[in-house]
Amino acid sequence: MTTNKMAEEDRTAESAGVSCHPDDDVSGDYEPLKKKSKLDVQSSKQPYKLEERLNGILCCAVCLDLPAITVFQCTNGHLMCASCLSHLLADARLKDESATCPNCRCEISKTACIRNLAVEKAISELPAECRFCSARLPRSELAMHEGELCQERRVPCKFERIGCPWEGPPHELKEHEKMCTHPSKPAADIMDLLDVTYHRQEDEMRLYKNIFNLLSLEKITFSDLQLRPYRTDDYISKLFYETSRFSAFSHQWVVKARVNDNQKHPVHSPDRTLTYQLVLKSKLPSTPMQLQYVAIEGPYTNTHMNPAIYKFDFSNEATETDYQLLPILSSVECNKLLAARSINLRLILFQLQA
Ligand SMILES: [Zn+2]
Ligand SMILES: [Zn+2]
Ligand SMILES: [Zn+2]
Ligand SMILES: [Zn+2]
CATH class of the missing domain: 1.20.5 (Single alpha-helices involved in coiled-coils or other helix-helix interfaces)
Structure with missing residues (x-):
């Protein structure tokens, strides 16, 4: 019995890809992964369930979580969740290196990595625990259950807007609202x-x-811009982005962008932001040009941004705006942009009449 179990454990570890075949180990400096130790811990517990072993097999090689939606794999089949893949690609872009799979060191990219639908579907069938009632149900049903069906989920008091901090399960709501002191304040x-x-x-x-x-102003224009990655020619070169010249209001312009506002080692920071600058490239007549501008998501892109309007008075002496924050919603979104080949934005420009 014990021997059977041992053999089964070995098989599990092997199919999990944690022990690569010798010829999988391209670089020869294969590092044992955290995942292996996690699996060892799990398999040393007795008794262990099939679903626990599957968790170890189907988890992301980087964060060790079970990916919530999309699962990618390297050309050797190692699994990564979408945000970890973007993070690896973004880090590689910042370091000017090619991105590699943390398991087998093969090169990874947006095109080289493909989705693994079978794993995505298998994960959606694996049970997960409801954080309110501890019921176990398939992951694909968990959001619906926790959000709307669970009898122990947290709902707010209807007097929340006037300051009632109460939160509790729906079956206690009626009673609370009857007793709530907030409406009589x-x-x-x-x-x-x-x-x-x-x-x-x-x-x-x-x-x-x-x-x-601003939309009612006489002079409005917009440009769909493609910011391409370049590196500075400093001793330690740095990533920056720049568009080619575009014309607006009969002048030539360029937009530049940089990561974490030129922080020395953005790759060491878990927070990622982008700032951008509008640069005038042609000569103005003697009068200055007052502009307001706002960058929004470009067509066919999927970047969530809050609009932020910036203002600048251009003259022949002042041709560059400050670097302003591109209000991308999160570091995860920012990594998605850095992982892509270029960043696409729509820049709307408004010229204010003097
Ligand atoms: Zn991950
Ligand atoms: Zn790999
Ligand atoms: Zn529940
Ligand atoms: Zn209340």
Whole structure:
């Protein structure tokens, strides 16, 4: 019995790809991975279930989690979740190296790595625990269960907007709302809270009103820009992005972008941001040119950005704006941009009349 189990363990480890075949180890300096030790820990526990062993086999080689949606694999079949793959590609871009699979060191890229649908489907069938009621159900049903069906999920009190902090399972909600003290509070007590909400909404409204006002200006233009990666010729070269020249309002322009606002070693930081600068490349007549500009997601791209309007008065002495934040929603989104061959943006320019 014990011998059988041992043999089974060996097979599991092998099919997990944690022990590569000797000819898989391209570079010869194969490092044992964290995943191997995780599997060892799991398999030393008695008794261990098939689903636990599958977790070890189907997990991402980088973060060791089970990928939530898309699973990619290197040309040798090692699995990676989409965000870890973008992160590896982004890091390689920053270091000016080619990206390699952490398991077998083969080269990885957007085109070399393919999706593994069988693994994606297998993961969606694996059971996961509901964080509220601890019921075990297939991963594909978990979001629906935790969000809408679970009897122990957390729901807020309907007087949340006037400051009730209560949160609890739906079956206690009615009783709480009957007893909730917030609706009987004097209006003076909830004014501060309403002010905070009001100001937040007002800021948002101001931004959108501003954009709509700009859209009524006489001189508007937009350009769909492709920012390509280049490296500085410093001793330690740095990644930056630049578009080719484009024309707007009868002048020539260029947009440049850099990672983590020129931080020395952005590759050491888990936070990733991009900042960009608009540069005037042609001579202006004697009067300065007042511009406002906003960068938004380009067509056929899938980058989520919040709009942010910036302003600059261009003259023949002032031809470059400061580097302004490109308001990408998260570091994960930013890595996706760095992993791609180029960054596509739509830049809308508004010229203010003097
Ligand atoms: Zn991962
Ligand atoms: Zn590999
Ligand atoms: Zn539940
Ligand atoms: Zn309440």
